[in-house]
Amino acid sequence: MTKPARQLISEALNEAANPVARRWWQNLLAAANALYTMLYTFHWKSKGANYYSDHELYSRIYESVEEDIDSIAEKAIGTTNDDSFFDAAT
Ligand SMILES: [Fe+2]
Numbered sequence: 001m002t003k004p005a006r007q008l009i010s011e012a013l014n015e016a017a018n019p020v021a022r023r024w025w026q027n028l029l030a031a032a033n034a035l036y037t038m039l040y041t042f043h044w045k046s047k048g049a050n051y052y053s054d055h056e057l058y059s060r061i062y063e064s065v066e067e068d069i070d071s072i073a074e075k076a077i078g079t080t081n082d083d084s085f086f087d088a089a090t
Pocket of ligand 1: 043
């Protein structure tokens with residue numbers, strides 16, 4: 001059975017002192033930021049017959065990703081008590 005994402009995040013962050021786990025979380029945060037930017041661009045560039053529905057769909061998705069980015073960054077910093085974690089991922 002698959003573990004919930006929140007449990008996986010929590011377990012991984014408990015290993016944040018481990019350089020491999022730390023780097024993995026930095027990569028995840030960078031990827032989530034890139035995904036957010038990509039979805040926001042798709043939102044702006046929506047056009048054609050499905051303009052409005054596409055525009056709204058991309059909006060909902062990037063807003064969801066934004067919440068995930070916030071959660072990842074806050075838990076990473078809170079768990080490690082190290083704000084350089086965030087700096088290294090941006
Ligand atoms: Fe918009």
